[in-house]
Amino acid sequence: MKLYHTPGAPNPDRVTFFLRAKGKLDAVDLEEVSIMKQEHKTAEYRDVSPFAQVPALALDDGTKITESRAICTYFENVFPEPNLMGTDAKEKALIEMWDRRVEMMFFIQFATWFRNAHEMMAPLEVPQSAEAAAKGEKNAKKMAERINAHLADHEFLAADRFSIADITLFITCGFCRVMKWAPTKEHEHLGRWFEAMKARGFAG
Ligand SMILES: N[C@@H](CCC(=O)N[C@@H](CS)C(=O)NCC(=O)O)C(=O)O
Structure with a gap:
């Protein structure tokens, strides 16, 4: 799976920090998208993220997930330990x-x-x-x-x-x-x- 991110931008950092806290940052292929160069507004990137925002996660089956919280929820379920979203x-x-x-x-x-x-x-x-x-x-x-x-x-x-x-x-x-x-x-x-x-x- 591929995670599109922009280091230093808060929403992408939320996801990469979450993955690092799980010790799973190496489970994704990271692809950098420059917001300042407006790379997130290209037609190619809009295929991944229709609202032209980072982060975005592309799963191996072609599913695209945007919204940093939703991406974290996905990782919480795929990599349950350490638990970061609550147990009961x-x-x-x-x-x-x-x-x-x-x-x-x-x-x-x-x-x-x-x-x-x-x-x-x-x-x-x-x-x-x-x-x-x-x-x-x-x-x-x-x-x-x-x-x-x-x-x-x-x-x-x-x-x-x-x-x-x-x-x-x-x-x-x-x-x-x-x-x-x-x-x-x-x-x-x-x-x-x-x-x-x-x-x-x-x-x-
Ligand atoms: N609610 C979205 C917000 C995503 C978002 O706004 N990302 C910013 C970077 S921190 C962005 O892509 N900005 C590009 C723009 O405003 O054109 C999320 O949680 O992922």
Whole structure:
């Protein structure tokens, strides 16, 4: 199977970090797609990913899977150990709850800020909107505060062990560098958690 990715871009990193955390990065053929060169917009790549986004997974039987979370779910089932999405009903629900919270209330808000404010994104976000940027910034900063408060008395984000929710939060915190914002320096508990995650080595 082939994984189309863009190193350093958050959604593809979510998947490659997830695979590395499972010790299975070598189970896929990796193919790099340059977003800055707009390689994701070619007709050839749209055959793999009709919405022209990375990451995308092409299975050997021809099936194409997009959406980083869906690709991770596929790998969770194919490579069940170590478990990263929960083992029982309660743990699965809590991990999904936090993963979705991070994705929707932090990651997407931050991405809205970035895409609408950064000049590098002007060719991809047409037209950019200062209003959308301001709203995204406010929402992302509020969520960073909330997560920091939660981490004051939790070692991991969602469960009493490492999970996909930690990976999603980790790539979001790393992504914040593009706006020269370091929530992990501003927030003590988020900073402690971030250093612990770096030490696990799943980011390569
Ligand atoms: N919801 C999708 C989002 C994928 C996505 O937006 N990927 C970005 C890279 S991080 C992309 O392909 N951007 C290209 C563009 O905006 O034209 C997922 O989780 O995979």
